[in-house]
Amino acid sequence: MKSMSNLLLNRAIDTTFKYVGIFCTFSALAILGIFLVNIAMEGLARIDWDFLTSLPSRKAEKSGILTAWTGTAWILGLTAIISIPLGISAGIYLEEYGKKNRLASIIEVNIANLAGVPSIIYGLLGLEIFVRILDFGGSLLAGSFTLALLILPIIIVATREALKAVPKTLREASYGIGATKWQTIWHQVLPAASGGVLTGIILALSRAVGETAPLIVIGALAYVPFVPTSPMDEFTVMPMQIFNWVSRPQHEFLVNGAAAIIILLVITFIMNGIAIYLRNKWQKKINW
Amino acid sequence: MTRKTTEKIIEGGLALSGALTIIVTLGIIWVLFSESINFFKEVSIFDFLTDTEWTPLFTQKHYGILPLLSGTLLTTLIAICTAMPVGLIIAIYLSEYAPKNFRNRIKPMMEILAAIPTVVYGFFALTVVTPFLQSFIPGVGTFNALSAGLVMGIMIVPMISSLSEDALYAVPKSLREASYGMGATRFQTSFKVIVPAASSGILVSMILGIGRAIGETMVVAIAAGQQPVLTFDPRQGVETITAYIVQVSLGDVQHGSVEYNTIFAAGITLFIFTFILNQVSYWLKKRFHEKYE
Numbered sequence: 150m151k152s153m154s155n156l157l158l159n160r161a162i163d164t165t166f167k168y169v170g171i172f173c174t175f176s177a178l179a180i181l182g183i184f185l186v187n188i189a190m191e192g193l194a195r196i197d198w199d200f201l202t203s204l205p206s207r208k209a210e211k212s213g214i215l216t217a218w219t220g221t222a223w224i225l226g227l228t229a230i231i232s233i234p235l236g237i238s239a240g241i242y243l244e245e246y247g248k249k250n251r252l253a254s255i256i257e258v259n260i261a262n263l264a265g266v267p268s269i270i271y272g273l274l275g276l277e278i279f280v281r282i283l284d285f286g287g288s289l290l291a292g293s294f295t296l297a298l299l300i301l302p303i304i305i306v307a308t309r310e311a312l313k314a315v316p317k318t319l320r321e322a323s324y325g326i327g328a329t330k331w332q333t334i335w336h337q338v339l340p341a342a343s344g345g346v347l348t349g350i351i352l353a354l355s356r357a358v359g360e361t362a363p364l365i366v367i368g369a370l371a372y373v374p375f376v377p378t379s380p381m382d383e384f385t386v387m388p389m390q391i392f393n394w395v396s397r398p399q400h401e402f403l404v405n406g407a408a409a410i411i412i413l414l415v416i417t418f419i420m421n422g423i424a425i426y427l428r429n430k431w432q433k434k435i436n437w
Numbered sequence: 438m439t440r441k442t443t444e445k446i447i448e449g450g451l452a453l454s455g456a457l458t459i460i461v462t463l464g465i466i467w468v469l470f471s472e473s474i475n476f477f478k479e480v481s482i483f484d485f486l487t488d489t490e491w492t493p494l495f496t497q498k499h500y501g502i503l504p505l506l507s508g509t510l511l512t513t514l515i516a517i518c519t520a521m522p523v524g525l526i527i528a529i530y531l532s533e534y535a536p537k538n539f540r541n542r543i544k545p546m547m548e549i550l551a552a553i554p555t556v557v558y559g560f561f562a563l564t565v566v567t568p569f570l571q572s573f574i575p576g577v578g579t580f581n582a583l584s585a586g587l588v589m590g591i592m593i594v595p596m597i598s599s600l601s602e603d604a605l606y607a608v609p610k611s612l613r614e615a616s617y618g619m620g621a622t623r624f625q626t627s628f629k630v631i632v633p634a635a636s637s638g639i640l641v642s643m644i645l646g647i648g649r650a651i652g653e654t655m656v657v658a659i660a661a662g663q664q665p666v667l668t669f670d671p672r673q674g675v676e677t678i679t680a681y682i683v684q685v686s687l688g689d690v691q692h693g694s695v696e697y698n699t700i701f702a703a704g705i706t707l708f709i710f711t712f713i714l715n716q717v718s719y720w721l722k723k724r725f726h727e728k729y730e
Binding site: 159160162163166167169170171173174176177178180181183184187188191234235236238239241242243246247252253255256258259260261262263265266267268269270271272273274276277278281298301302305329330331352355356358359360361362365366368388391392395396403406407410413414417418421425 | 440443444447448450451452453454455456457458459461462464465468469472523526527529530531534535543545546547548549550552553554555556557559560561563564565591594595598622623624625627645648651652653654655658659679682683686687692700701704707708711712714715716718719
């Protein structure tokens with residue numbers, strides 16, 4: 150009799166836990182939902198053409214995000230130019246060349262470490278090296294270099310995983326017809342891995358677009374009344390503008406913040422959407 | 438140029454970009470150390486570690502890191518107490534209970550949750566969670582540790598659930614089947630067999646979550662406030678190490694002044710914490726992989 154009730158009890162616990170699991174999973178998503186609805190209600194009405202094309206202003210209703218989104222576009226471009234070649238090269242080295250040597254294993258531990266360094270610490274690095282020693286000032290260039298270093302580990306890890314997924318047979322066929330190691334990598338392995346590499350790059354850049362803390366530290370300005378026209382110009386970016394508006398007590402600025410958040414989220418979701426789409430497409434292709 | 442030398446030059450170039458990552462680490466350590474040394478020339482390390490007040494921006498200056506540390510630890514504790522149970526339950530549910538196609542549909546949504554910029558989470562904490570908490574907990578301030586900690590917790594749930602799920606998923610099928618064969622339910626199998634077997638992976642997810650919460654900046658800068666007080670009352674406003682660095686960076690502090698050097702002293706404290714956490718998780722990860730491969 151006792152064992153019978155135990156059995157029922159165990160089944161009941163099992164079923165209960167199943168529903169607890171479903172509840173937790175959906176509440177995480179529900180919070181995301183509440184959150185998006187709340188922001189949409191606050192900010193959606195504020196978005197119009199003027200909001201996208203106006204300079205910042207002391208009056209909330211006249212302020213726009215022109216300098217913020219052009220700054221973000223600059224940062225995105227420059228960070229990509231700096232980080233992509235470095236990240237891919239380092240990824241190739243670790244995966245294809247440095248399998249067993251000491252340098253590669255040190256680099257590997259080091260990358261795991263760098264990935265866990267808080268972004269604000271990169272800001273301190275950028276402040277000292279790029280802003281002061283190299284004398285870039287609080288410019289787009291200093292910001293881009295700082296963010297490029299921040300996302301380098303992500304690109305390296307993604308490149309390695311994409312290269313790892315390329316089958317050995319492809320390499321062997323290339324060696325078989327007399328290609329050198331680099332020719333094999335450049336003409337065969339890298340193109341085959343390009344989907345995975347690209348996914349990683351987009352995810353890394355989307356991270357850079359959302360970063361605020363390191364840019365505050367290097368001295369990105371909250372109030373920039375002009376559109377940057379060269380990499381040496383001072384700048385602001387979307388998250389920075391949002392932070393500035395959110396930190397003010399007046400409700401009108403909070404509404405501006407919500408509106409700017411909608412634009413930032415659209416940019417982030419588009420980038421992530423492209424990355425997820427590419428990954429799914431590439432994963433189907435790679436199952437040779 | 439022969440093919441062989443070209444190949445060598447290319448390999449050298451590639452190795453150089455790999456080595457750059459080491460230079461970045463050395464650069465971080467060098468910058469933090471050299472500027473902190475300037476700070477510790479002015480302020481004794483004993484005062485830094487034991488003084489209970491942090492007021493470098495006032496006329497009456499005190500340089501005790503403890504209030505910033507308590508602020509950081511308090512928000513981190515709240516975050517991890519929120520994220521760990523929820524994240525682990527989601528991980529167990531997705532790995533042991535959920536149908537496979539459900540799991541495949543949920544995972545990208547969790548990734549979206551993880552991709553939202555942290556400044557957005559800060560807005561959420563300030564405008565949604567804080568008013569909500571104020572509606573039923575007396576004495577919650579406009580800026581408070583509880584709201585910031587809870588939202589940071591929500592923010593790191595996807596990270597913990599995804600890393601834990603990977604660990605659970607990696608446990609060999611034979612263990613599950615042996616347990617089911619003995620007549621155990623999924624619940625018993627999950628908690629008595631799978632979770633213990635994946636414990637080091639789960640621990641890694643927790644440590645990385647803690648590291649993330651300690652270093653998180655925007656949520657606390659927006660929602661937790663800028664009052665460096667030594668308190669463990671979550672309803673009060675506190676200031677974390679990261680929020681302090683932001684506060685100083687927003688102002689106009691001269692390079693070379695003690696105030697300027699404080700952000701590096703605060704930074705090195707933060708770096709040491711996350712460095713230790715990283716080492717522990719790397720070591721655990723290595724051990725875990727050796728066990729099942």
